[in-house]
Structures are given as structure tokens and as C-alpha cells.
Amino acid sequence: MDGSPGSISPGDVLMRHGYTDDGRDLGPTADLLNLVFGFQPPIGSDHLDWYYRANPQGRASVGRAYDNGQLVGNYALVPIQFQSSHGPGLRLGLGVDLSTRPDSRGTGAFRRTVEDSYRVGTADGLDGILGVANAQSVPRMVQTLGWRRLPDCPARFIAPLPDSIPTSSHLVDAALLAGSLPDQALPQPTSPPPTGLGTLWTANLLRWRLARPGARYVLHLRDDVSFISTTTIHRRLRIAVLLKVLARHKRVNSVALRGLAATLARYHRTPLVLHWGVNPLVQGGGVSLPRRLMPSPLGLVLHAFHADGVPRMDVDSVDVTSFEFLDFDAY
Template identity: 30%
Template sequence: MSPADRAKPGIPSSVDWAHLHASSPARKQRESGASAARQASTVRDVTASEHPPAQATVHEGIEGWTIDGSSDDQSILDNATALLDAELPDPRFVSSDYLRWAYRDNPLGRAVERHQMVVVEGKPRLVAHYANMPRRYRGPDGERSNGAWSQNAVVHREHQRTRHFSRLGLEIYDEAGEGGWSFVVGVTNKKSTGAVVKYMGWRLVGPLPVRIVTPLGRGQRRTRHLEISADFLDSDRFDEFAATVDRHRVSGWTTDYTPDVLRWRLACPHTRYFLHIADDVALITTRSSAGPIPACVVLKIFPLTSGKATVDATRVIRSATRWHRGAFAVYAGFNGSVRVRGIRPPRRLQPSPLNLIIRRLDPAIDQDAITLDTFEFLDMDAY
């Protein structure tokens, strides 16, 4: 059975690549202040009992209790944010706004979550967390399939060998499969890949290709550049743009960016996005840096065509990089309808290679037959 056979109309771990983020004094100062604010806003105000709440599940032989995230209790998101910030620090964890956006505000529905609590020195502690976000995929014949994106797998450093993550993951996959979700996509680093493939049923697709594009050479003259703001997302201009993208033909599965899904994705808290529109292609980018060197990060490439012909996005990337005043642009992933000409950096020079992994959620699906046409930074949770 293919994912499309279970498709229904209407209806997925943190990346270690470091987003090329800078270590400038200003950023360090901001993040230092943000860290203090996080401790004050998400840890101090969390209240919890030593005993399992009514909605929790206690498993025989397992220390503590499991919360599934279906409750609107604010402390669930606060605890998860604090754990993620402690183990996988990132500016997005300055507050629980990011997890609320990711887990609660998705127009396709709520995430499937698991939170493992144990009592340590008389106080409850969140020691493991994991979630799968709902995602709809578009197939070669225009079919749609409800699937997921794997996100935010984290275990407290003092509880690494308790196997909480594998148990929580298998619970999530079972629940998602029972809910009609077909397959889940994720990325992992080299260190974690073997474990999730061996113990959790994932299939390794391979490392994501990376291209470095310099601003030198001919660019695309007729390119419009703008920052994506809340006002733009609520405007007729965005509606007109969203109606023209992601309508090209594909040879495998790709994220289905409907206007509502694209609007939600570009409203991610604590991230600035930029749009660059040329005649036959549009880019979504963000700004970053490698130390003191500014960079343009290409998050998504939308061919503005409906046919099968491949579009070359290199010139538009050069123009976007110049507009950002970047020394170079980074593009990671692949797009079946787009060609990007650039330098392939050696794997040994990349801080943490990203491995693409896929897992079926519906046991009737042939996992080896699931192929992706397109997978780029915007399809992840790196930015």
C-alpha cells in the first residue's frame, strides 16, 4: 500500500547544524539575557505535584509517569521549553511561544506529544520529551497524504540511559498511525542515526546535500526583495503569492504548502524570513553568519511554473545574497524541480551532517517505497 491509499482530504529532533549562528558579543549578550529570562519565565513559574496528574499514564516497571500533551496546561509547554533550552540551547526557547506555535497553532491540528516526568529529590522533573507535528504531503499524481514531521527529541543529561526516548517514540508512532497518518520524516546527526534505525524502525535515506553559492557572477536583475512581516502574511499580496507557489509537478512526496500552512510556517516566532521573487522562481531566506562572516541561508525554493522543466535558481540566490550583503549563501537539501549550482563543502568541514530519515506510521505501507521529491530547510525545524 502507498501513502496515498490512506490519504484523507483536510489533513515532523532539533537540528545540530547550529544554523550557522554567530558567536558575536552582541548575540552572546542577547542570549545571556534571554537565558536568564527563560529561567525566570518558564522554570520559576512551573508548578507540579509529586504525584501523577489525572491525565497522566503510569507504566508498570517505568519510573515516573507520562503525559501525552493533550491538555492545555501551560506548565507542559513551559517544562518542555526549559528542558530543550538546557539540553539543546537555542534563541527560540526564550519562552514557550515557539512550542505553542509548533504544537498548538498548526492549521493541520495538534502535535502528538509525550512528556516523561520523574520525581527527583522530592520534586517532579521532566526528563524526556518528543513530538511529531502533523504535515500533509503532496504526491506525483496530485494526491495528498497525512503524515508527520519528527521534532524536538530531548532527554535530560542525567537520564540518558533510561531508554525513555525510544519508548516515547514508539508510543507516538502507534498513536499517529492509528490516527490515519501515513509516514513521518526527520533529520538526525551521525551519532544518533544508528540508534533510531536499529531500535525505532527508521530508514536512513542518506546525508542531505549542501551547496555554497557565492554572490559573484551574474544575478537575476528582475527580482523583488522584501521582509516577511505579520502585516504581509495578513495581506492580499501574500494571498496572491501563496496561490502561485507549490503547484509544480513532483516525482515523489513533498510538503503541501497550502496558503494556510505557508502562512503559519512563516509566522514561526523569533525568526526573520525574507522573500525574493523572480520571473520563474521564488526564494524564502533568512540571515545568519559563520563567526563574523554574514551569510544568506536559502530555506525554500518555489518554482513559479506548472510544468516539468527544471528551473535554475542560482542567479536568484546570488541576487538574494547581495541584497542580504552576505559573503555566501547556504542551501541544504534537494528539490526535484530546481537546480542549484555551487560548491559542495567536504562533510568533514560541516559541523554536524544532517541525515534524512523516514519511517512509516501505517504498517500497511511499504517503507522502502517512500521517496521524497523535495526536502529543504523550511521543511525542517532548523529555522
């Protein structure tokens, strides 16, 4: 079982005395994730190296479980910074890639993996975990592990309504990422939302996020905001996805979602524009999707780490008011 002398490699011994993800081979982790999630095409070590190790906000805190030397569980906490206008922010671990081998289920591998992530994340100074889970996983995290479920974020289709605001659109590629456009898109760090907590974005963070291996993004620029999009196919329908809206200046008036949707509809050549999440910068509701019609309804769950028995945050007071697709790894 995990932790027995014969079940861990020298790299695992380093992990016991270190904290964040070390320089071990990520191939076994990629193999586990491909086995559990059936990624097509399969992900490789390059994807995990980008996600776990290249984040400007710090390396991931990775919880793992082993049985007889074999990796059977993985849970990575990718650092994400939340800021507030009315107090200190939070440095959370965005919980991703929670997986256990199918043949290890019933052995306690799930709990061992999650508890190891608690150990590593606590040692790394994270305040807790923010999980984005599907409808099947949310009850397990809440009922079995005692996490708090946050209010659901809306998913909605936005009816495009063209406006006269000049906008430029740029397909993201290596040349764009190496150039100055990300710095122009975010010339200064984003400001906190008027209420609640929102993710902190910088040009370097945006450059890293848009460099996700295998992804295809478009960066759209207006004088007031930058916004990022991609496309997906659902039941043979092409859908443009609005991933994130970011203010380019300290003081920006709210923007109409329907105007942004018109840009996406025109660029991606589809009338279907999807947005998920909350952002006080945007206005206009769109047509909300009932949860039963979503291909994989998403919920937010929260867990606080402790220091000397004292929780590092009050989970009951956490109110996330700015969080969208680009803040995690849905696309």
C-alpha cells in the first residue's frame, strides 16, 4: 500500500521531504490520466509539464497514491490567485486531474490521493482547494470529504447583437505568444471585482494559459477589454465558446455580452455562442441552459487547509464573483 518502504521509488522519497511537484518523469501520470479519462488524442508529458510546472504562479502541488510501486492515484493543485477589494485575497490550488486506476477502486486509493494533496498543498502554503467537478463528483466531495459546494455558475447561449465597437481578432500561435500582443492585451494586472473574489490575471499568466499544448484559441482586442474564444462541436453543431473577458484598464464600464458574441459569431462563422461562469464586467443574460441539457454540468466545491488546527480561510464566507472557462482547464 501507499507509503510502505517497498512501494515508493527514490523520487517518491524526495516528495516526502519536498513539497511542490518535483522533476520526476510525468509519463506514468499521463498514462494514468489517459487510462481513466480516455483522452483522444492521448495527452503526453508535454501537456503535464506545461500545466504542472510552467505556471507563472508556481508549480502544482501534486497528491499521489501508490500500490506496490505503481501510480494508482493523482490529484494536482494548480496555484490560482484570487483577489478582493475588501480584504486579503486567497491563494488556492485549482484541483485538476483527480483520477484513480479502475482496478484500484475499493482499496482507498481515492481518499489516499486526496489526503496526500492536502499534505502537499498545506506544506506549499495554499489556503485550500477550489475544485471544478462534474455532477457525479460534487456529491462525493461534499458528503464524503466534507467540502462546501459553492453556488452554480450559469451556462448560457448568447444571442449575437452587432455593435460598432472596433475589435481585432488574432489566432493564437507561437509567434503571437512570443510577441508583444499578450502584453498589449493586459498592460497591467487585472483589478479585483467590486464584491467577492475574482482571479488575478497578468500578461505573463495569459501568455502561459494560451500556450496550452494542442489548444486553438483566438485573442480578441477592443480598447476597453480583451476576450478569448475557441470552438467546440456538440451533436455536429459548431459552437463558439467565450472563455474569458478581461479589462485592459483599471476603470472599465461593463460590456454587453451580445456585442462580444457578435464578434465570435462572425469570426467563427456560427450563430451559437456559449458562455459559462460569472464576471461582473459583462452584462446581459442570454438563454440559460438547464443542467439536464448540459453535456457535463459543472459545480464548484471548496476545501480549507489548516495551520496548527486553524482553517486558513472561512469557507462559508467565500463568494466567487469572477470565474470563467479560461480560469480552469475545460478548454
